[in-house]
Amino acid sequence: MRYMGTYHALRPKYLQRYVSEFCYRFNRRFDLAVLVPRLIVAAARTPPLSYRLATLEA
Numbered sequence: 707m708r709y710m711g712t713y714h715a716l717r718p719k720y721l722q723r724y725v726s727e728f729c730y731r732f733n734r735r736f737d738l739a740v741l742v743p744r745l746i747v748a749a750a751r752t753p754p755l756s757y758r759l760a761t762l763e764a
């Protein structure tokens with residue numbers, strides 16, 4: 707499946723991740739001043755995802 711734009715190839719395996727990212731961006735679209743600081747805090751608080759989990763078949 708091919709789409710133009712942010713996602714160049716949508717795959718069912720990663721569809722939940724795409725939807726989650728879309729929801730995150732959509733819900734924060736009007737508060738752009740705090741977007742980067744919130745992203746930094748979220749990245750700092752989130753533990754790393756192991757390669758095994760990141761490549762797990764859906």
